[in-house]
Amino acid sequence: MFHASEVFEFARAIEENGRAFYQAMGTNARQPELRQLFARLSQEEEQHILDFTRLAARATPYDPPESYPGEYAEYMQALVDNSVFPRELDPETLAQQITTDQEAINLAIQFEKDSLLFFNGLKNLVSVTETAMIEELLRQERRHLCELHSVLQKK
Template identity: 40%
Template structure:
């Protein structure tokens, strides 16, 4: 996705795709690690990704496809574009990537990197949404932090 004139609608559309990718990744990991303690963790995280996607869809439905003010057009646009382009699944099928990971620690590390990338994106997204949506983005940010914590604890144990 080349952002050109970055619209909030495009950013929110990407946020929805991030959540869909997270859902697909966690569902695949739940299958891969079926019958282990990781299955429950990955199922829980998948369910949370569904809720996040619904929240972003609601916000997306309320957004007018307006471009960001000119003040964002240089450095900030490039920064957001780099975050989007570096996200783990850009141009890759999530299920194929996740299906190749069969080691529990590797799955946890991969999921942790995904969540960290997502968290960075959502922290920046907060700067772009209307004031009325900032609380919702804060809630999602806190939930993403919770995902990082859950995955980190499981990785350490």
């Protein structure tokens, strides 16, 4: 049995890294509108952390269809390990290495894309009632991506 609650812990860690990154970028951004955007994104990541905490508490063991035992767990682990924020990378240290607002936006876009890919995989691990919550999180992450892309296009 695969324990979806473990994956929700990964999801929480991704969001915690995103929150820390956006907080650091908000502090370091040169343009006031970018500081505001990063501050708001940080707050929204905080809400996502709470959402995943609730989902983890309700999650039940699940046996996803696999072509070999452990396939889905390996897939989700690979997504986590190859994300913008691997476990060994401190998002605040990364934010300090960024020298331009454009660099920050590009990294934020990559973070949102990685999140979308991971959260889309989560949909296969939850009940139909929990899928709606994952869909809402995906909608919010897509909005983040669109906002960041829009800011990048204005540069």
